Amino acid sequence: MSSEHLNRRDFLKIGALAGAAAAVSAVPVRAMAAPAVRTLEECMSMTPEAMADASGPVSASWRSILKAAAAIRNPAIRASVEQILNNPTPSVIKGMSGSNKKAIYKELSAKGLIEGVSEADFLPPAASADASPQPFRSAPGSGYQSHHAYPGGLCTHTGLNTRVSIALYDGYREVYDYMLDRDVVIAAQLLHDLHKPWVFQWDANGESRTERKLAGTGEHHTLGVAESIARRLPADVIVAQACAHNHPRTEKDEAQVVGWLTAASVIAGVDPVAYGLLAKGGKTLPMPRRQEGFVTHLGDHDWVLTVPACQWILPTMEKVAMRDYGISKSDLKAKPFNQFRNYVFSQATIMSLYETYAAKGEAELVRTIHSIVTPA
Template sequence: MPEISRRHFLSSSALLAIGGGLCASTFNIEALAAAPKTQHAVADVLSMSDVQIAKESVVVQAAYRVIVDAAKQLHDSALRSTTLAILENPAPTIAKGNEKEILARLQKEGFIDPARKEVFPPVKNPEQSPQPFWSAPGSGYASHHAYPGGLVTHTALNVVSAQALVKNYMDVNGLTLDYDAAVGGEILHDLHKPWVFAWQDGHSCRKELQLAATGEHHVLSIAESIARKVPSQVVVAQACAHEHPATPAGEKLVVGWIKAASIIAGVDPIKSGLLDKSGNTLPLPRRIEGWVVHLADHDFVISSSACQWTAAALVKLAKENYELSDAQQLNSFRNYVMSNLTAMRLYGILSSQGEKAFASEVARVVKK
């Protein structure tokens, strides 16, 4: 993938795209969240599926468009079409591999619990994602962006953060970074969350298991990128989302994720350019784009707590103002409200304006 010079970058559509991404699309999401909405009666909310909730949410759909627009701006045409295909249908094609053999190899290398009997979350059809990219939660139900469409509000913020970091490193340090590795790696970094965090009966999502000492979505997402022939420098940057290689301990983790993902995808990570020829480090010298992906994924630092605090406040409000008490109904209420207003926006209102303003904001989208 060709790198772009600073001059080329500044004169290219990439900058316009970044400007558009930061100035138009992002603010557009905020404007949509702030605009008046159609209110649903609480009884209607309780009958909606989680996919339906995300489909109706203008905020979620706008966030998805930000990501798709960013994918359309990737320079490498093969990466661009692969990324757009994944956003359209993040199918778990890696599940077509021989699961028993993969499990045995992962267990031999110590990457997976010896008691595990399977590697993959449930798969009905490896050619079809269990849900659209835009309806998945951003993480586990007790973590960040845990509502229908949370994955796209999380990824949209990350992607515009990565775009801005690429630009800022250029402006401040004169760095020439590989735009596709930094932004493409960010777009793809959580691609298998629709599979790992499939919605369950009761309106919470599947509980994630560990793989190679991190949440399985990370390794499965890296494996899917490898299997779909995403360029190695993009995959390496993507692999740095959960940790960066500046310390021996940090690099060991990233190398482990790449090795585990390579076993799943059935490739040799050294021959594929994913690791240095020693097999113990990332390709040397270590590229900066991985740090961009890692730093831009740090929305979770506040958003995890904000989501949990907002969820607790919504449950209290649902009980006091909407006379709900059943656990499943409380999940539906929470999913609908957060999907339309976002957990971060709601927590911003709760933390700066208090419970009354928080209740008024919720009342904009749901009535008794």
């Protein structure tokens, strides 16, 4: 199931029109419409799905993600990616009995790939291997004090990262005069956070589940790689996906990627060398190392600003919540504030709110918040 390639001559024959059409397929229509104004009481009863679906930026990002997936030329890869996006089920746990889970945990522990996490907690809760705990479009982009921490944050994060990855692909083609595997570039970035809907499930108090560590990084990463293995995606896509959290530039860096691929292979029940995920001996990636993994890693850097952006505007959000909406200090760690911030962040995005704050000041940030949720 290797990805289909086009050589340079064939690409040029396609012509500028086809190239433009392919580029447009991954670009969303910008959503500039003002969000629906809600009362705080209305926010309290909204589900994460309802908040995400009400958001212009989230909806536009979701459309761009689906368009990017549709631009994958290899039909088998395209079908797998679209299936995951539309229902990111934890199928990797299918058939995983208690004894099997125990054996997997024991092997991960023996290999030093899991520490500080109990056997009971090393996988997120899942009611079924055939249904996702939530849609892709309603999941946050990360933990509650981290990047894109709002319903639909996964969409805006993945949407931007995919655009960046495609831009890097185009840059290599235009500057260095060669083509990477575009299918791998797109698929790896679209799938790089595929299990955040499973890992970051929303609690009744409006906060997302706390993520555990697995193979030295957030569990969503290794579990996502394991899912791609379980769904039998091509090795080159999976290796590039695994590189999202680090690049194989040095031995130390590569050892991390090897660890994630090894742990994912244990969970999925495959031999990583036989699958083509690791070179003979299991110490490095397949040689020579492909550049698509570096593009995936570089593309996955939307978090660099969005983590501090979230942390920098939260004090203002808390102050406004208490002063203008009657939310008590004790409720800043409870549902009233969580639902308030979830709706504001989902409708405006953390990035847009931070840019308003940075460029126009706190007064304009407060005015923007008031335009989304009516003050008491």
